[in-house]
Amino acid sequence: MTDIATIPSRPPAAEIERRNVRINVLRYNPQERGSVPHLQTYELEEADGMTLFIALNEIREKQDASLQFDFVCRAGICGSCAMVINGRPGLACRTLTQSLGPEITLAPLPVFELIADLSVNTGKWMRAMSERLQTWIHLKQEEMDLSRLEERMEPDLAQRIYELDRCIECGCCVAGCGTARMREDFVGAVGLNKIARFRLDPRDARSDEDFYDLVGDDSGVFGCMSLLACHDVCPKELPLATQIAFVRRKMAAIGWK
Ligand code: SF4
């Protein structure tokens, strides 16, 4: 039996020594005349379980209402709070300040259009990529028949598709990608992952030749340098390395035909 007297009690909140963190934010608003990129430093007391999202909100509420950044879900689901955290793309709402040193530097994701400060337009980029890769199911039958029962799918296959569908389009993989930094038209790991996902789907009528037309060049899978930063930074831990290698192998086989 546990001796209750031996369990150390939690010190009262007032006695817990809290550290101060300094947060340097790269600030710039391209919409504002005279705005120049600069680092602005904020200092605040770290609270238990404080995420960068909480810290940024506290700064905006108590220190600087003009600071711009995005968030929706606060739970790693919407992908909108992605930013560069100490040089590495990640989600602000899933990053504890305690996991970082006392000095933290935040910058907006590169590649995407900057709105202001830490806010970028990932939606515009993702939409262009989705339209280009036609990231929707191309049904086999010509006519949509709403009275038909949904096609059966083996649970294992449904699970494999679901695994790839977990992408939240946060843009971290694109921001960490050398090719995406050099080529505006590169579809990124997020795009290649979508090709892998629709290739798997038995309801999609497209053949490998059709997918080759979409990603069989340097703006697609052959532009990828395989350094796998995308795999390292994906906050949803998608198996990007495996999927990119798989798509490359399939597309190379079509190219050699
Ligand atoms: S693949 Fe990962 S890093 Fe890339 S957009 Fe999707 S969730 Fe974000």
Ligand code: SF4
């Ligand atoms: S492996 Fe390919 S897609 Fe991933 S970061 Fe490197 S170049 Fe970009």
Ligand code: FES
């Ligand atoms: S706020 Fe939605 S992922 Fe962070």
